[in-house]
Amino acid sequence: DATLKLNQSVQKATAILRAAGSNSGGETASGLARRAGLPWATAVRLIRTLEEEGFLYRLTDSDRYVIGFDLVRLGREADRGRLLVEMALPALERLAQEVEETINLTVVHPDGRLEIVKQIDAPRFIGPTSYVGQPYPLHASSIGKLLLSTYDEARLEKFLAEGLPTYTSATITDPAALRVELARIEERGWSSAVDELEEGLSALSVGVRSADGEPVGIVTVSGPSFRFDDEARMAALRPLQEAATAVERFIVARSEARPRRRAVHVSS
Numbered sequence: 001d002a003t004l005k006l007n008q009s010v011q012k013a014t015a016i017l018r019a020a021g022s023n024s025g026g027e028t029a030s031g032l033a034r035r036a037g038l039p040w041a042t043a044v045r046l047i048r049t050l051e052e053e054g055f056l057y058r059l060t061d062s063d064r065y066v067i068g069f070d071l072v073r074l075g076r077e078a079d080r081g082r083l084l085v086e087m088a089l090p091a092l093e094r095l096a097q098e099v100e101e102t103i104n105l106t107v108v109h110p111d112g113r114l115e116i117v118k119q120i121d122a123p124r125f126i127g128p129t130s131y132v133g134q135p136y137p138l139h140a141s142s143i144g145k146l147l148l149s150t151y152d153e154a155r156l157e158k159f160l161a162e163g164l165p166t167y168t169s170a171t172i173t174d175p176a177a178l179r180v181e182l183a184r185i186e187e188r189g190w191s192s193a194v195d196e197l198e199e200g201l202s203a204l205s206v207g208v209r210s211a212d213g214e215p216v217g218i219v220t221v222s223g224p225s226f227r228f229d230d231e232a233r234m235a236a237l238r239p240l241q242e243a244a245t246a247v248e249r250f251i252v253a254r255s256e257a258r259p260r261r262r263a264v265h266v267s268s
Contacts, residue, residue, distance in 0.1 A: 024086075145182060149191070192205070
């Protein structure tokens, strides 16, 4: 109905969200106000409301706002990776500088799929190729084994029943041996793979969990096996764990900062 009056508050909030979504690196509050064409006081009130509702997320390192997790859940699932990248990027860049090997960020989707959404290449001539967007066999990769270690017995049994294909001579293809490996990963909290997916490729992975304890991402350091050997992997473990913890803190802090929603009573 063309005569129906539109709600201006909703239109203004939508303008803020469009402004936030138009810049992958996020926008400051003043930038959102300017892009949305709104007065500062109006924009700040809307930004704070949208942040509390989970529709905007403030990146504490830069005071910029990006689209929040709750809005992502209502939209395309792929945007989940974009938000995780925005939150994790400072920690990933620090990790890359410290270990000087390739860094990957993997998103664990709600349906259990793994998707590599960010790769920072090492400042070396020899290193892994880009794996962004490529599928990984769970039993032959550090990220896959880390995810498998979170499976309950029924889900793991179903996975094992599908078979464990061989990729190299180091691939774990025996279900009993894989169970031992997964138990070890669960106990220590990190996973490694040496020449299991590809000859000459080694990787080390640590998971990122939500405030509810659910796996939402994985941070990985990888490099050629001749360089990223046992000693190098153990040296990279501490900074890798610190990077994963930093990303977790962003997620948990955001969850704890959100107040519980009060019931809205509508009188007739």
